[in-house]
Amino acid sequence: MARLPLYLRALHTLAEGGKRTVSSESLAAAAAVNSAKVRKDLSQLGSYGVRGVGYDVEYLVYQISRELGLTQRWAVVIIGIGNLGHALANYAGFASRGFRVAALLDDDPARVGEQVAGVAVRPVGELAEIVRREDVSIGVISTPAPAAQGVCDRLVDAGVTSILNFAPTLLSVPDGVDVRKVDLSIELQILAFHEQRKTTFEALRA
Amino acid sequence: MARLPLYLRALHTLAEGGKRTVSSESLAAAAAVNSAKVRKDLSQLGSYGVRGVGYDVEYLVYQISRELGLTQRWAVVIIGIGNLGHALANYAGFASRGFRVAALLDDDPARVGEQVAGVAVRPVGELAEIVRREDVSIGVISTPAPAAQGVCDRLVDAGVTSILNFAPTLLSVPDGVDVRKVDLSIELQILAFHEQRKTTFEALRA
DNA sequence: ACGACTTTGTGCGTACGTTCACAAGGACGT
DNA sequence: ACGTCCTTGTGAACGTACGCACAAAGTCGT
Numbered sequence: 001m002a003r004l005p006l007y008l009r010a011l012h013t014l015a016e017g018g019k020r021t022v023s024s025e026s027l028a029a030a031a032a033v034n035s036a037k038v039r040k041d042l043s044q045l046g047s048y049g050v051r052g053v054g055y056d057v058e059y060l061v062y063q064i065s066r067e068l069g070l071t072q073r074w075a076v077v078i079i080g081i082g083n084l085g086h087a088l089a090n091y092a093g094f095a096s097r098g099f100r101v102a103a104l105l106d107d108d109p110a111r112v113g114e115q116v117a118g119v120a121v122r123p124v125g126e127l128a129e130i131v132r133r134e135d136v137s138i139g140v141i142s143t144p145a146p147a148a149q150g151v152c153d154r155l156v157d158a159g160v161t162s163i164l165n166f167a168p169t170l171l172s173v174p175d176g177v178d179v180r181k182v183d184l185s186i187e188l189q190i191l192a193f194h195e196q197r198k199t200t201f202e203a204l205r206a
Numbered sequence: 207m208a209r210l211p212l213y214l215r216a217l218h219t220l221a222e223g224g225k226r227t228v229s230s231e232s233l234a235a236a237a238a239v240n241s242a243k244v245r246k247d248l249s250q251l252g253s254y255g256v257r258g259v260g261y262d263v264e265y266l267v268y269q270i271s272r273e274l275g276l277t278q279r280w281a282v283v284i285i286g287i288g289n290l291g292h293a294l295a296n297y298a299g300f301a302s303r304g305f306r307v308a309a310l311l312d313d314d315p316a317r318v319g320e321q322v323a324g325v326a327v328r329p330v331g332e333l334a335e336i337v338r339r340e341d342v343s344i345g346v347i348s349t350p351a352p353a354a355q356g357v358c359d360r361l362v363d364a365g366v367t368s369i370l371n372f373a374p375t376l377l378s379v380p381d382g383v384d385v386r387k388v389d390l391s392i393e394l395q396i397l398a399f400h401e402q403r404k405t406t407f408e409a410l411r412a
Numbered sequence: 413a414c415g416a417c418t419t420t421g422t423g424c425g426t427a428c429g430t431t432c433a434c435a436a437g438g439a440c441g442t
Numbered sequence: 443a444c445g446t447c448c449t450t451g452t453g454a455a456c457g458t459a460c461g462c463a464c465a466a467a468g469t470c471g472t
Binding site for chain 2: 005008009010030031032067068069070076082083084086087088091097099137138161162163164170176178182185186187188189190191192193194195196197198
């Protein structure tokens with residue numbers, strides 16, 4: 001389920017606040033979802049809550065992490081070390097959730113050798129070797145759009161089977177390879193759409 | 207609909223390729239969705255295709271832009287000019303879709319005054335004035351998580367009614383304010399989940 | 413030891429989005 | 443002018459996700 005990471009984040013916050021147990025109701029509030037949904041999700045992954053008490057926070061964190069596969073440290077390569085690549089390489093949320101940046105790659109010779117977040121930028125040509133050596137299974141594409149498909153193909157050839165794409169392009173990949181896309185411009189357009197609805201609605205009321 | 211920006215991007219690509227008309231089938235292929243879905247979406251916004259021919263690309267671009275409210279240039283403020291803020295400020299996709307970066311704001315005095323993408327970084331204290339002067343309705347939060355809620359409150363106070371949040375926190379806002387969130391870590395966790403399913407499935411086959 | 417209270421787990425009705433499949437409609441060749 | 447072919451627009455079936463509401467279950471105070 002796509003909501004498990006949300007619960008996980010909320011649980012970490014609760015744990016830091018010293019909470020030992022949590023009810024579906026308060027977890028739902030912390031994750032901004034319905035409490036019945038929380039209970040259904042959690043029951044589906046077999047974790048047992050205690051009726052009248054709630055769920056043990058620490059145990060739940062473990063169960064969800066296990067379900068999401070976060071008990072192992074996934075190796076990640078980031079390709080395209082522009083501003084976004086820098087931001088991703090420095091993003092603390094990766095390390096804290098069990099992801100390890102195995103390499104930063106860029107085609108621009110001016111960027112190769114630069115140290116970013118304690119990792120040296122390498123040329124894209126070394127991709128295949130790095131993937132093999134470090135057992136990388138996740139690739140992040142933060143290149144400009146025209147370069148994305150080529151980089152994607154090289155990732156697939158190297159054996160990477162999960163790709164997170166920030167370039168505003170549709171990637172075509174063979175079966176068995178997962179692609180998730182994040183398009184910043186699309187998010188803004190959706191906001192603009194709602195914003196327009198709001199203003200036209202106000203205009204109608206006037 | 208959340209798919210309209212996808213169509214729009216595909217249509218722009220087609221237009222650059224010189225296509226004058228497009229069938230629901232080929233547009234569906236370009237956006238990686240079902241063709242019936244495309245036709246339903248387009249018919250719902252009243253645009254008329256021509257049976258036997260397809261849709262006029264240019265006219266469709268105009269209709270979708272209109273529906274999404276992209277015929278006006280929305281003013282956007284970006285708060286938190288770290289690596290991610292830099293990336294956002296430089297992101298070409300914003301300007302090309304009718305968004306205008308009205309201001310870059312940061313609380314760090316060391317960053318104030320810096321020029322990023324041709325815009326000077328200003329202190330957050332000037333937020334309210336800028337929002338009023340530039341008629342800003344969309345705010346982008348790219349601060350660290352602990353600062354996000356505070357920044358969000360200031361945006362709401364200033365009259366911003368649409369917020370794009372990159373900080374890994376749940377924002378609470380009053381009714382009438384839209385929040386969309388992008389959490390990089392959650393995307394990776396979802397990939398890890400699928401990746402784990404793939405490897406355990408292979409293990410079962412062996 | 414018992415009863416009241418809290419919270420889980422889930423059955424069920426509802427609503428929504430998706431997809432198939434086909435009839436209506438228009439273009440294009442002959 | 444007519445028939446064939448292509449593509450749209452949509453009715454209907456399907457599957458799924460959501461949320462209410464309640465029974466089962468376990469805790470805590472007395």
